Amino acid sequence: MTAVFAVCFAGLAVAALLVLVRLLLGPSVPDRIVSLDTLLQVVVAGVAIAAARTRSGEFLAVLLAVSLLGFLGTVVVARFVERRGA
C-alpha cells in the first residue's frame, strides 16, 4: 500500500511541476488564474491522499479550507481581470 502512496505523491509532484511551468509561461493573466486553480486542486488532492495514508480525520479542516480559498481566489482575480483588462 505504501508503494501506491509513493506513486500517487510522485504523480502529483509531476503534475504540480507541469502546472508551475504554465504558471510561469502563461502569457496572459487568465492563463495564470487557470493554472493557479489547477495547482490548488493538485494540493487538495495531495492532502486527501495524505489523509487516506494516515486514515485519520485531522486533515479535513485543511482540505475544506484549501478548496474554499481556491475557489474564492479564482473568483476574486477573475473579477479583477474583467474590470482592469489582461
Place this chain on the structure above:
Amino acid sequence: MRDVLSAVLMLTGVALALVAALGLVRFPDVFSRMHAATKPSTLGLLLITVGAAVRMREGGDAVALLLVAAFQFVTGPVAAHMIGRAAYRSGAGAQAGLVVDELADVSAPPA
C-alpha cells in the same frame, strides 16, 4: 478489498490530474487550456477524495471528504465560467486560433 478499491481510485485520480496538467501546458489558447485544466482535475479530485473516504476509520470523516468532493464539483464550473468571461472580456483570449465568435453580437467584444 477496501485497500485495492481505494488504491485504484487514487491512482486513476492522480493519472487524471497528470492529464490535466499536461493539457494545461500543451494547449495553445486560454480557452482550450481551460478545457484541459478544469474537467479532468475536478474528476480526478472526486476519485481521489472517494478513494480517501473509503479508507477512513470513522464514517464522519468519510462524509466530510465526500463533502469536499461535492463542493469541488459545484464550484469548478462556476470558477471556470468566470475565468472564461474575464478572459473574453479583457481580450486575453482573442488569439488567431478563434474561428467563430458567436459572443461578439451578444456582449461587448474586447475593445
